[in-house]
Amino acid sequence: xxxxxxxxxxxxxxxxxxxxxxxxxxxxxxxxxxxxxxxxxxxxxxxxxxxxxxxxxxxxxxxxxxxxxxxxxxxxxxxxxxxxxxxxxxxxxxxxxxxxxxxxxxxxxxxxxxxxxxxxxxxxxxxxxxxxxxxxxxxxxxxxxxxxxxxxxxxxxxxxxxxxxxxxxxxxxxxxxxxxxxxxxxxxxxxxxxxxxxxxxxxxxxxxxxxxxxxxxxxxxxxxxxxxxxxxxxxxxxxxxxxxxxxxxxxxxxxxxxxxxxxxxxxxxxxxxxxxxxxxxxxxxxxxxxxxxxxxxxxxxxxxxxxxxxxxxxxxxxxxxxxxxxxxxxxxxxxxxxxxxxxxxxxxxxxxxxxxxxxxxxxxxxxxxxxxxxxxxxxxxxxxxxxxxxxxxxxxxxxxxxxxxxxxxxxxxxxxxxxxxxxxxxxxxxxxxxxxxxxxxxxxxx
Ligand code: SF4
Numbered sequence: 265x266x267x268x269x270x271x272x273x274x275x276x277x278x279x280x281x282x283x284x285x286x287x288x289x290x291x292x293x294x295x296x297x298x299x300x301x302x303x304x305x306x307x308x309x310x311x312x313x314x315x316x317x318x319x320x321x322x323x324x325x326x327x328x329x330x331x332x333x334x335x336x337x338x339x340x341x342x343x344x345x346x347x348x349x350x351x352x353x354x355x356x357x358x359x360x361x362x363x364x365x366x367x368x369x370x371x372x373x374x375x376x377x378x379x380x381x382x383x384x385x386x387x388x389x390x391x392x393x394x395x396x397x398x399x400x401x402x403x404x405x406x407x408x409x410x411x412x413x414x415x416x417x418x419x420x421x422x423x424x425x426x427x428x429x430x431x432x433x434x435x436x437x438x439x440x441x442x443x444x445x446x447x448x449x450x451x452x453x454x455x456x457x458x459x460x461x462x463x464x465x466x467x468x469x470x471x472x473x474x475x476x477x478x479x480x481x482x483x484x485x486x487x488x489x490x491x492x493x494x495x496x497x498x499x500x501x502x503x504x505x506x507x508x509x510x511x512x513x514x515x516x517x518x519x520x521x522x523x524x525x526x527x528x529x530x531x532x533x534x535x536x537x538x539x540x541x542x543x544x545x546x547x548x549x550x551x552x553x554x555x556x557x558x559x560x561x562x563x564x565x566x567x568x569x570x571x572x573x574x575x576x577x578x579x580x581x582x583x584x585x586x587x588x589x590x591x592x593x594x595x596x597x598x599x600x601x602x603x604x605x606x607x608x609x610x611x612x613x614x615x616x617x618x619x620x621x622x623x624x625x626x627x628x629x630x631x632x633x634x635x636x637x638x639x640x641x642x643x644x645x646x647x648x649x650x651x652x653x654x655x656x657x658x659x660x661x662x663x664x665x666x667x668x669x670x671x672x673x674x675x676x677x678x679x680x681x682x683x684x685x686x687x688x689x690x691x692x693x694x695x696x697x698x699x700x701x702x703x704x705x706x707x708x709x710x
Contacts, residue, residue, distance in 0.1 A: 460508045
C-alpha cells in the first residue's frame with residue numbers, strides 16, 4: 265500500500281461477463297465522480313476492488329486467486345460481484361478482505377471505500393465525462409437494462425446469485441444510451457439476464473424520456489433506441505442479446521426488417537427435445553421454434569440468429585441428442601455456442617438422475633460443433649460478392665479488422681479488410697465480401 269498520495273487511488277480488477285463489466289463501469293464512474301484516481305498497479309493503489317465471477321467452478325477459482333494476489337500485493341481489498349453473493353466462500357478463503365458484497369452493489373462498495381479511504385475534499389466531478397467510465401472501446405458499449413431473472417432454469421444459479429428481475433427505469437436507460445452515443449458509441453449492445461422480460465416486474469410501467477411517454481418494454485425500448493440514428497448517418501447500431509424465447513420476441517423482427525435495429529437476435533434455445541427442455545425448465549418445442557424461425561427469416565431475410573445449446577444434460581439419451589442435431593440441421597442458425605453440461609454448485613439440475621459420462625458429452629459436443637461448422641461455412645459462403653456495412657475495430661499496416669451486423673464483439677466472427685489501412689477505428693465502412701471460412705469473412709473496400 266502507498267500512503268504518499270494526496271489524492272486517494274483505487275486499483276480495480278474486473279472479472280466475469282459483460283454484466284459484471286457494466287457493474288465495474290458503474291463503480292469506476294462513481295469513484296472518479298467523487299475524486300478518486302484509478303490506479304493501474306497494486307503498489308500504487310491505496311486499496312483494491314476485485315469484481316468477481318461465481319458462475320462456474322473455474323471462474324470461482326480464478327476469482328479467489330485474484331483476491332489472494334490483491335491481498336498479497338496490496339493488503340486492502342474489497343470484494344464485489346457474483347462470487348461475493350456467496351460471501352462465505354470468500355471469507356473462508358480470504359478472511360483478511362475488508363468487505364464482501366454481491367453484484368450490482370455500487371452503493372455498498374462506495375460505503376466501504378468511504379470507510380477505509382476517506383473521500384477527497386475537492387471532488388472534481390466535472391472531470392467525469394457525461395457517459396461515465398467505460399471499459400469497452402469508445403465505439404461500442406454495453407447497456408444493461410435489468411438485473412436478475414424470474415426464470416428458474418435448472419442448470420443456472422444466476423437467480424439465486426442476482427435475485428428476481430429488476431428493470432431499470434426506461435428513462436434512465438435512454439438517457440444513458442443517448443449520452444453514450446453523444447460520446448462516440450457507434451454500437452449499443454443491450455444486455456441483461458433476460459432482455460425480453462424487460463419491464464415485467466414493473467408491469468410495463470410508462471416512463472418518460474425527454475418528456476415523451478415510453479413503456480418499460482423490450483419492443484418499445486428497441487424502437488426508440490433505433491431512433492438514435494442509422495448507420496452511416498452518425499447513428500448507432502443496436503444489438504439485442506440474451507433474448508429469452510418468449511412469443512413477443514416476434515414483435516422486434518419488423519424493427520430489424522425496417523433497419524431500425526440490427527437484424528441480429530441472440531436467443532438461447534438450449535435444446536430441442538421436449539423432455540430435456542422440461543427438465544431444464546425451458547420453454548418451446550422444436551416444431552414451434554422452427555416455424556417461428558421460418559417466419560422471422562421471411563419477414564427479415566438479413567436476420568442473423570445466434571443461439572446456445574447444452575449437450576449431455578443429465579438423462580439426455582442418444583435419441584434425444586440426435587433430435588437436437590436434426591433441429592440444428594433444420595434451423596440453419598448462423599452462430600451457435602455449445603457447452604457440455606457441467607454441474608454448478610447449487611443448481612437444481614445436479615439432483616437429476618442419469619448423468620451423461622464426460623466422454624459421451626465430449627463426443628456429442630464435437631458432433632454438434634462439426635455439424636454447425638458445416639452450416640456456418642455454407643451460410644458465410646453465400647455472402648461472397650455482397651456489399652455490407654462494417655464497423656472498424658482495428659487498423660494496422662496489414663489492413664483492418666471490422667465487424668458486420670452479424671458479428672457481436674468477442675463472441676462472433678470478424679471481417680478482415682486487406683486494403684483497409686486508411687480506415688479509422690470506430691468508423692463505418694462499406695466493403696465487398698471476397699472470401700469466407702467457417703467463422704470469418706474477408707472483404708475489400710467497396
Ligand atoms: S433465463 Fe438465463 S439467467 Fe434466467 S435462470 Fe435461465 S439461464 Fe439463468
